[in-house]
Amino acid sequence: MINVSAEAAKKVASLMNEEGKDVAASYVRVGVKSGGCSGLSYDMGIVDSPEEGDQLFEDQGVKILVEKKSLLYLLGTTLEYSGGLNGKGFSFNNPNASRTCGCGESFAL
Numbered sequence: 838m839i840n841v842s843a844e845a846a847k848k849v850a851s852l853m854n855e856e857g858k859d860v861a862a863s864y865v866r867v868g869v870k871s872g873g874c875s876g877l878s879y880d881m882g883i884v885d886s887p888e889e890g891d892q893l894f895e896d897q898g899v900k901i902l903v904e905k906k907s908l909l910y911l912l913g914t915t916l917e918y919s920g921g922l923n924g925k926g927f928s929f930n931n932p933n934a935s936r937t938c939g940c941g942e943s944f945a946l
Contacts, residue, residue, distance in 0.1 A: 846897035
């Protein structure tokens, strides 16, 4: 399961609306790719349709697609959003990560 915090769900809906996308008909694709300070980095974007082999999760009204090869890295992860003074943006609270880099954009198992 991939979870979405209430703040992240609000921001995803806002971004989709800004792009002229329907929240009910669009998806957030989340994946993992090689790279970053710690070896693996997160990849996220808004898409209109699933691809073959995608796993679908829904939480807080947000539909999340995860490609098959990234699923084991992301199970149990929560997508969060912070708009405070300490920084702004999406982050991943991943219980599978053994370490993360200072910017929070990459991790290692």
